[in-house]
Amino acid sequence: MNTSVQVSTPPSVMHIFITVLKRDLTLAYRRRQDLVNPMIFFIIVVSLLPLGVSPEKSFLQEAGAGVVWVAALLATLLSLDSLFRSDFDDGSLEQIVLTPQPLFIMVLAKICAHWLVTGVPLIILSPMLGVMMHLEFETIKVLMLTLLLGTPVLSLIGAIGAALTVGLKVGGVLISLLILPLYIPVLIFGTGTVQAAANMLPIDGYIALMGAIFALSLTMSPLAAAAALRISLSN
Amino acid sequence: MWTFFHKLGSPKWFYDISGKWLPWFAVVSALLLVLGSIWALAFAPADYQQGNSFRIIYIHVPSAILAQSCFMMMAIAGAIGLIWKMKLADMFVKAAAPVGASFTFMALLTGAVWGKPTWGTWWVWDARLTSMLILLFLYFGIMALQSAIEDAATAAKASAVLALVGMVNIPIIKYSVEWWNTLHQPATFTLTEKPAMPAEMWVPLLVMVIGFYCFFTTVILLRTRNEILERERRTNWVKKLVTKGVAL
Numbered sequence: 001m002n003t004s005v006q007v008s009t010p011p012s013v014m015h016i017f018i019t020v021l022k023r024d025l026t027l028a029y030r031r032r033q034d035l036v037n038p039m040i041f042f043i044i045v046v047s048l049l050p051l052g053v054s055p056e057k058s059f060l061q062e063a064g065a066g067v068v069w070v071a072a073l074l075a076t077l078l079s080l081d082s083l084f085r086s087d088f089d090d091g092s093l094e095q096i097v098l099t100p101q102p103l104f105i106m107v108l109a110k111i112c113a114h115w116l117v118t119g120v121p122l123i124i125l126s127p128m129l130g131v132m133m134h135l136e137f138e139t140i141k142v143l144m145l146t147l148l149l150g151t152p153v154l155s156l157i158g159a160i161g162a163a164l165t166v167g168l169k170v171g172g173v174l175i176s177l178l179i180l181p182l183y184i185p186v187l188i189f190g191t192g193t194v195q196a197a198a199n200m201l202p203i204d205g206y207i208a209l210m211g212a213i214f215a216l217s218l219t220m221s222p223l224a225a226a227a228a229l230r231i232s233l234s235n
Numbered sequence: 236m237w238t239f240f241h242k243l244g245s246p247k248w249f250y251d252i253s254g255k256w257l258p259w260f261a262v263v264s265a266l267l268l269v270l271g272s273i274w275a276l277a278f279a280p281a282d283y284q285q286g287n288s289f290r291i292i293y294i295h296v297p298s299a300i301l302a303q304s305c306f307m308m309m310a311i312a313g314a315i316g317l318i319w320k321m322k323l324a325d326m327f328v329k330a331a332a333p334v335g336a337s338f339t340f341m342a343l344l345t346g347a348v349w350g351k352p353t354w355g356t357w358w359v360w361d362a363r364l365t366s367m368l369i370l371l372f373l374y375f376g377i378m379a380l381q382s383a384i385e386d387a388a389t390a391a392k393a394s395a396v397l398a399l400v401g402m403v404n405i406p407i408i409k410y411s412v413e414w415w416n417t418l419h420q421p422a423t424f425t426l427t428e429k430p431a432m433p434a435e436m437w438v439p440l441l442v443m444v445i446g447f448y449c450f451f452t453t454v455i456l457l458r459t460r461n462e463i464l465e466r467e468r469r470t471n472w473v474k475k476l477v478t479k480g481v482a483l
Contacts, residue, residue, distance in 0.1 A: 160400055164393050170383050177379050178397060181372035184365070185407065216403075224400055227317075231392040 016101050017109045024113030027086075034082065038075040039121050045071040046129045057134045064133025065143055065194035071129075072122050072147060073154060073183055077176050079118045080158040083110060084166040084229070093166070097233055104222040107229065111159045111222065119151030135198070142197035146190040149210040156221035157182050163228035167235070186213060244321050246463045247472055253456045260453045267446030274439040282436075291349045293440055297447035299342040302370060303405055305335030305451065309377070310402045313395025323459070325391030326466065328398060329381055330458035334451065336374035343367055354418060362411035363419035366404060373401040387466060 011019075028035060049067045050060055087093035096106055126147055130140035161179035168174065193206035242248050275293035282289040309328050316324035346364070347357045358364065377394045384390035412421045430437045467473045 160396075164380060164397060165383070167389075168383055174379055174383055177372075178376040181369045181376060181404070182400065184369050184372075185404075188365070224396060228393065228396050231389060231396065234392070235386050235389050 011101065013102070013105055016105050017112075020096075020106045020109035021113050024110050025116065028113065028117045035079075035117055035121075038079045038118055039125060041078055042071050042075040042122060042125060043129065045074060046132065050132075060133045061135060061198070064130065064135050065139065065198070066191045067133065068126055068129050068143060069146075069150075069187055069191050069194075072126075072151065073180075073187060075122060076118060076151065076154040076158055077179065079114070080155075080162045080175055080179070083114050083159055083162040085162075088166050088233075093229070094233055097229055103226040103229065107159065107163075107225045108222040111155050111225070114159070115152050115155040119147075119155055122151055123147045139194060139198045142203060143194050145207070146193045146210060149207070149214050150186050150190045153186050153210075153214050153217045154183060156217040157186075159225040160221055160228055163225040163232060165232070166229070167232040186210075189213065243323050246323060246326070246467050247470075249323055250460055250463050253460055257453065257456050257460075260449055260456060264446055264449030264453050267442055267449055271439055271442035271446045275443060278435075279439050280433075280435050285353055288349070288352050291345050293443045295342060295345040295349060296440060297444045298338045298345060299367070300444055301447050301451055302335055302339040302342050302367070303408060304448075305331055305338060306370060306374070306398070306401065307405055309335065310398040313391075313398040316391055317395050322466075323463075325388070325395070326459050326462040327455070328377075328391060328394055330455055330462050332374055332378045332381065332394070334454055334458070336371060336378065338451075339367060339371045339374060343371065356418075359418045361417035361419060362415040363408065363417050366408040366411050369404055370408060373397075373404060377401070 046067055049063065053059070053063075084093055087096065097103060099106075123144055126144055127140050130143055135143065158175075158179050160182075161175045164178060165175050189206060189210050193203050193210065196203050196206055271293065276290055279290070279293075281287050309331050312324040312327040312331070315321055316328065343364070346367075350359075351357050377397055380397055381390045381394050384393055409422075411417065412419055432440075464473055464477070468477075
């Protein structure tokens with residue numbers, strides 16, 4: 001009997017990436033209500049500053065960019081737990097880790113989906129919040145640019161924290177403790193850029209630095225997160 | 236030379252040999268710290284501008300050097316534990332985290348105490364101080380992660396990954412005074428240039444730094460030995476040791 005043995009070629013890296021990305025986006029779309037919560041949190045936290053400190057225009061113009069950035073940070077932190085947890089709970093994370101395909105590509109795809117679902121709405125909401133903080137139009141443009149460069153970094157670094165704590169029952173504040181020190185440089189440079197723009201100073205250097213931070217985290221974080229995932233799932 | 240390194244993989248061997256090293260390190264560190272402190276406080280000349288209040292440098296600079304050194308050692312030990320799965324390296328990371336955090340806190344505290352009379356402020360959000368504060372938070376994060384994970388091996392691997400990720404902060408701290416315009420002064424000791432201080436001032440500083448390193452080693456040896464006893468408590472040699480009533 002003639003049996004032809006077919007050797008299947010392994011899926012290409014792009015195919016793996018797109019598959020995991022589509023899966024995560026589909027799953028996120030099915031739980032749309034969960035995605036709105038960080039957005040509402042973002043808006044409420046930004047509103048707390050004028051209500052709690054001072055609604056003076058001069059103060060808000062000075063502090064506004066920083067507040068928007070801090071609120072973006074906190075909103076991203078809130079949403080990080082869901083990056084791996086639901087997959088962990090139903091066992092699909094173990095299946096993902098066990099596949100022979102490179103784990104860091106799949107982690108990168110999950111982070112990309114997370115950014116599209118969490119970071120992009122933050123960027124879209126930021127002009128409205130900038131107006132609430134009485135920021136100039138040019139400043140708001142720079143704010144959006146820094147968020148565009150910065151929110152992927154937040155998702156990337158946050159994934160490391162999420163991966164380290166996915167197996168734990170405590171979760172919650174622990175991720176924040178681990179991730180916030182690593183977020184501080186991004187925060188400093190992001191707000192520094194907006195302050196420089198508000199003071200009519202050139203921002204090229206700042207943007208280059210933010211781009212460098214983005215490049216570093218884009219290349220290194222998926223590897224660290226993949227290693228952390230294997231460690232978390234090892235018991 | 237490599238057999239020495241391989242032998243370190245055995246907790247029992249390390250426990251025995253560290254028991255022999257410990258008294259020497261303790262005596263040497265006590266000697267150096269006492270000698271250095273007396274030299275620094277009494278015999279080093281007063282600063283031209285700051286007078287006698289600059290003498291806190293003899294605690295501030297060694298603590299800061301140790302704080303950064305300890306983190307680098309933890310990252311390297313973590314990498315060794317991840318790559319070669321050496322239990323002792325993992326125990327070092329666990330033992331060193333609170334010590335490094337204490338040194339960082341001491342550096343920040345002595346810096347604040349020095350800053351108030353000299354530069355007029357307890358604190359300023361410049362690059363050096365902020366990055367040292369981030370270092371403190373990173374230490375706390377590692378300690379929190381270690382206590383959150385129950386299984387010792389998993390906790391060790393996870394904190395090793397976190398220490399390696401946090402290594403990014405160390406060059407930022409070190410070069411912060413060169414890259415940014417900060418209130419904090421540039422480095423006292425560099426490898427390439429003569430120190431900006433006269434020898435009567437920097438020699439006691441060097442003695443204090445070495446004394447601090449010896450003190451650090453003593454404390455780490457004590458803590459690691461403790462960790463070994465706890466982790467290997469089900470082995471025969473630990474049971475014999477504990478029931479015989481021999482402490483060190």
